[in-house]
Amino acid sequence: MxxxxxxxxxxxxxxxxxxxxxLFTFNFDSPARSVDFAVGDKLAxxxxxxxxxxxxxxxxxxxxxxxxxxxxxxxxxxxGPQGRINRAVWGPLNRTIISAGEDAIVRIWDTxxxxxxxxxxxxTGHKKTITSLAxxxxxxxxxxxxxxxxxxxxxARTLELIKTYVTERPVNAVTMSPLLDHVVxxxxxxxxxxxxxxxxxxxxxxxxxxKILQEEIGGVKGHFGPINALAFNPDGKSxxxxxxxxxx
Amino acid sequence: MGDVLIMNEIDAxxxxxxxxxxxxxxxxxxxxxxxxxxxxxxxxxxxxxxxQEVESGFGNxxxxxxxxxxxxxxxxxxxxxxxxxxxxxxVIKEDGLWMPVDPETQKSLGYCFIEYNTPQEAELAKEKTNxxxxxxxxxxxxxxxxxxxxxxxxxxxxAPPEHKPYTPGENLQKWLTDEKARDQFVIRSGxxxxxxxxxxxxxxxxxxxxxxxxxxxxxxxxPLGTYLATVHRQGAAxxxxxxxxxxxxxxxxxxxxxxxxxxxxxxxxxxxxxxxSNPRDANRVVINIFDVRTxxxxxxxxxxxxxxxxxxxxxxxxxxxxxxxxxxGKDKYxxxxxxxxxxxYETESFTLIDKKSLKVENVMDFSWSPTxxxxxxxxxxxxxxxxxxxxxxxxxxxxxxxxQKNLFSVSDCKMYWQSSGDYLAVKVDRYTKTKKSTYTxxxxxxxxxxxxxxxxxxxxxxxxxxxxxAWEPKGHRFAxxxxxxPRPDISFYSMRTAQHAGRVSKLTTLKGKQANALxxxxxxxxxxxxxxxxxxxxxxxxxVDELETMATAEHFMATDVEWDPTGRYVATAVTSVxxxxxxxxIWSFNGKLxxxxxxxxxxxxxxxxxxPSFLTPEKEEEIAKNLKKYSKKYEAEDQDxxxxxxxxxREKRRSLKNEWEKKISEWxxxxxxxxxxxxxxxxxxxSDEEEEYEAKEVEVEEVLDVTEEVEE
Numbered sequence: 004m005x006x007x008x009x010x011x012x013x014x015x016x017x018x019x020x021x022x023x024x025x026l027f028t029f030n031f032d033s034p035a036r037s038v039d040f041a042v043g044d045k046l047a048x049x050x051x052x053x054x055x056x057x058x059x060x061x062x063x064x065x066x067x068x069x070x071x072x073x074x075x076x077x078x079x080x081x082x083g084p085q086g087r088i089n090r091a092v093w094g095p096l097n098r099t100i101i102s103a104g105e106d107a108i109v110r111i112w113d114t115x116x117x118x119x120x121x122x123x124x125x126x127t128g129h130k131k132t133i134t135s136l137a138x139x140x141x142x143x144x145x146x147x148x149x150x151x152x153x154x155x156x157x158x159a160r161t162l163e164l165i166k167t168y169v170t171e172r173p174v175n176a177v178t179m180s181p182l183l184d185h186v187v188x189x190x191x192x193x194x195x196x197x198x199x200x201x202x203x204x205x206x207x208x209x210x211x212x213x214k215i216l217q218e219e220i221g222g223v224k225g226h227f228g229p230i231n232a233l234a235f236n237p238d239g240k241s242x243x244x245x246x247x248x249x250x251x
Numbered sequence: 252m253g254d255v256l257i258m259n260e261i262d263a264x265x266x267x268x269x270x271x272x273x274x275x276x277x278x279x280x281x282x283x284x285x286x287x288x289x290x291x292x293x294x295x296x297x298x299x300x301x302x303q304e305v306e307s308g309f310g311n312x313x314x315x316x317x318x319x320x321x322x323x324x325x326x327x328x329x330x331x332x333x334x335x336x337x338x339x340x341x342v343i344k345e346d347g348l349w350m351p352v353d354p355e356t357q358k359s360l361g362y363c364f365i366e367y368n369t370p371q372e373a374e375l376a377k378e379k380t381n382x383x384x385x386x387x388x389x390x391x392x393x394x395x396x397x398x399x400x401x402x403x404x405x406x407x408x409x410a411p412p413e414h415k416p417y418t419p420g421e422n423l424q425k426w427l428t429d430e431k432a433r434d435q436f437v438i439r440s441g442x443x444x445x446x447x448x449x450x451x452x453x454x455x456x457x458x459x460x461x462x463x464x465x466x467x468x469x470x471x472x473x474p475l476g477t478y479l480a481t482v483h484r485q486g487a488a489x490x491x492x493x494x495x496x497x498x499x500x501x502x503x504x505x506x507x508x509x510x511x512x513x514x515x516x517x518x519x520x521x522x523x524x525x526x527x528s529n530p531r532d533a534n535r536v537v538i539n540i541f542d543v544r545t546x547x548x549x550x551x552x553x554x555x556x557x558x559x560x561x562x563x564x565x566x567x568x569x570x571x572x573x574x575x576x577x578x579x580g581k582d583k584y585x586x587x588x589x590x591x592x593x594x595x596y597e598t599e600s601f602t603l604i605d606k607k608s609l610k611v612e613n614v615m616d617f618s619w620s621p622t623x624x625x626x627x628x629x630x631x632x633x634x635x636x637x638x639x640x641x642x643x644x645x646x647x648x649x650x651x652x653x654x655q656k657n658l659f660s661v662s663d664c665k666m667y668w669q670s671s672g673d674y675l676a677v678k679v680d681r682y683t684k685t686k687k688s689t690y691t692x693x694x695x696x697x698x699x700x701x702x703x704x705x706x707x708x709x710x711x712x713x714x715x716x717x718x719x720x721a722w723e724p725k726g727h728r729f730a731x732x733x734x735x736x737p738r739p740d741i742s743f744y745s746m747r748t749a750q751h752a753g754r755v756s757k758l759t760t761l762k763g764k765q766a767n768a769l770x771x772x773x774x775x776x777x778x779x780x781x782x783x784x785x786x787x788x789x790x791x792x793x794x795v796d797e798l799e800t801m802a803t804a805e806h807f808m809a810t811d812v813e814w815d816p817t818g819r820y821v822a823t824a825v826t827s828v829x830x831x832x833x834x835x836x837i838w839s840f841n842g843k844l845x846x847x848x849x850x851x852x853x854x855x856x857x858x859x860x861x862x863p864s865f866l867t868p869e870k871e872e873e874i875a876k877n878l879k880k881y882s883k884k885y886e887a888e889d890q891d892x893x894x895x896x897x898x899x900x901r902e903k904r905r906s907l908k909n910e911w912e913k914k915i916s917e918w919x920x921x922x923x924x925x926x927x928x929x930x931x932x933x934x935x936x937x938s939d940e941e942e943e944y945e946a947k948e949v950e951v952e953e954v955l956d957v958t959e960e961v962e963e
Contacts, residue, residue: 043929096925141918171832171849216907
């Protein structure tokens with residue numbers, strides 16, 4: 004099994020999960036941020052941040068079956084979005100790539116031609132940086148979380164906006180339960196503001212929403228820092244949260 | 252406004268000077284460069300049809316008439332005298348003093364033009380020097396240059412005004428007749444101002460009217476709720492109507508900063524402060540008093556900020572608003588604190604009562620009774636203790652002193668009137684014998700009793716600092732927050748005791764509370780003990796009749812707490828002083844959170860005031876006695892609404908779920924169709940199942956307890 008990682012050291016690496024060995028390094032001219040394998044694992048999409056004069060970009064790489072045959076060449080490079088691209092993932096059947104980031108617009112690109120197929124509407128879409136994106140298990144829809152204190156559910160094929168979940172805090176992480184119709188949002192403040200405020204002001208919680216009714220069901224408190232990543236345990240019964248906290 | 256120059260006088264002057272007014276070519280007068288010549292900018296269109304607002308560019312010129320007619324030799328001397336007088340008032344522009352000369356006689360014509368840099372200086376000069384006696388034969392007649400134009404337009408013959416047909420006005424009180432007995436409130440967030448109904452039954456606000464950029468700074472309700480006032484660069488405006496908000500009147504006052512209504516809504520006071528031309532002088536203050544309904548200026552006050560910022564509460568920043576405090580009921584009197592005097596005006600003629608101010612040496616502060624024409628005033632200690640401090644009650648308009656009390660070793664004093672004018676509490680800070688610290692006591696005046704008895708009250712621990720004091724509205728009780736610790740105490744007192752109606756008694760002391768502000772319900776009986784600022788929004792809803800807490804709650808970082816005018820609901824708000832979580836909460840009187848609304852950049856929340864009830868006290872008592880009968884009807888309505896709500900909720904949920912089901916089956920279908928292709932991408936591996944999860948219901952049996960019963 005192969006793992007792909009992206010790093011601020013301006014590389015993305017392939018690893019052998021069983022042995023832990025590094026298989027290959029892709030080099031970029033700016034920090035690599037988001038990575039995702041395509042269905043069949045023969046392709047991967049990697050996003051790079053804007054850096055100096057360079058704009059952000061989405062790179063598609065072919066993944067060779069045998070690491071020895073791996074090349075660093077990009078099959079496709081997509082440009083256009085302003086600011087950081089926080090997430091890029093594959094659409095159903097790898098026909099499309101879905102990207103979202105600092106400019107608050109969700110985009111769907113055609114993998115074959117590299118053309119921009121769809122863009123989210125400015126009026127109904129997010130108003131601030133999209134921080135996170137989570138796909139449904141079957142890839143038919145996906146969830147985006149944004150600093151505009153909301154999360155939105157979209158159809159992955161048509162980019163139709165289906166649901167919006169509103170909260171009081173900027174959203175840093177989102178995930179969907181694989182079993183129940185729950186959506187979890189994690190958020191709080193930017194790390195830079197954490198130490199200067201009362202822990203209640205940040206109100207670092209993970210909030211559970213009813214996926215269909217868009218209503219808040221409950222929350223999990225008890226964090227000292229904003230939640231930056233969420234994932235459900237694959238059996239759907241519990242989730243792990245990674246958060247930032249400072250001990251003085 | 253201001254002085255009126257009779258037409259005859261102008262004619263007389265013109266005749267004397269041999270000038271045919273109609274021949275005077277005003278255009279031949281040179282204008283200094285840089286004047287805007289009355290070109291109205293785009294955003295002044297609101298006031299474009301007001302003659303007063305058009306800047307002619309001559310607004311800073313005055314004409315001084317009745318000067319001595321002098322020959323050439325004396326020109327310089329006369330000019331010097333005039334320049335000396337007029338440069339004291341403002342800065343005369345370069346080449347701004349012009350004394351025209353009669354070309355035939357070579358003597359001065361007896362009048363001159365003086366030009367300042369600002370219209371304010373010109374106006375001040377006109378007021379100050381009009382009627383100035385240069386000598387017995389020459390008394391200055393000073394006018395604004397612009398006024399000549401205005402007076403020339405007066406027709407020679409009087410024609411009766413046109414008879415306009417009667418247009419009935421809208422019922423401005425219509426909101427009070429809401430069938431659901433709801434109250435309105437106005438909120439400002441971002442650039443929007445909105446008026447909404449508090450619909451507590453439906454647990455949400457219902458919009459009435461919304462407008463962007465309705466005001467340029469803030470909004471304010473009139474005291475009885477009839478009008479909503481907005482403030483703009485050119486002046487103020489009031490809005491109201493039966494079902495919506497139309498502009499009813501506007502009041503011109505350039506750069507207005509603050510406004511205040513008289514309690515009966517008859518008058519509107521507006522205030523502005525302007526930078527002086529000489530930076531070392533104090534600001535120039537302009538205050539106008541308008542008749543609300545007609546928009547007419549009843550009186551204006553102009554002067555230096557020093558004249559208006561008297562008293563301990565003025566502060567360096569400027570005046571303490573409102574400068575004019577209303578009293579006596581029915582908008583009869585208004586008064587201002589001055590140096591060693593209180594100036595009381597009446598609204599029949601808008602002049603001082605008895606044509607002079609009430610002289611009180613060293614007066615520091617005064618306060619009107621909310622209901623009667625009585626003023627309480629405080630004079631601090633003088634001469635290092637030789638003359639003690641005192642509090643006096645003065646009757647208006649007689650200026651008769653009704654009651655007085657000398658107070659010794661006083662460092663400071665604050666007066667609190669109870670809302671029905673029954674009681675006056677004076678908080679007195681006194682120096683200890685060592686003069687190193689102060690301790691506080693209260694002088695309690697019973698205003699409505701014969702001879703106005705005064706009772707002294709000291710707290711159990713008289714060294715406690717007083718953090719807040721508040722009378723129960725319409726009641727006989729008051730609350731005090733006192734103490735030095737981070738969690739002060741709150742004590743409740745009554746002006747009556749069970750045994751002795753004329754003695755104050757303590758009801759209870761709540762120890763160690765996170766509170767620094769008191770908010771009584773407008774009908775009394777209940778109070779919100781709030782911890783704002785440092786306490787981050789603690790709220791305790793307390794029943795003072797039963798002396799028990801009804802609920803404790805929190806509105807994190809709340810900055811404002813306001814009861815609705817009926818005392819049924821409490822609004823708490825977080826305004827933009829705090830960066831996050833701006834918005835407001837609506838609570839029931841006993842502390843149950845009904846609903847909350849988040850609004851970014853939240854600036855104001857104001858309940859719409861109500862006029863006093865028309866019911867007689869007897870009728871009110873009858874309703875209170877038979878409350879059960881009256882409330883049955885409303886309870887039934889409440890039930891209906893809540894059933895309706897549940898039904899609506901269920902409908903909404905049903906339709907949302909249906910829509911979702913449709914989407915899911917659509918996606919499932921597509922997923923199925925694409926199955927083959929997916930397998931190909933995976934080189935023929937059918938690994939779809941790895942993605943899917945099965946939900947299995949598993950019954951788990953847990954042994955909770957085992958008990959054994961042994962039969963004997």
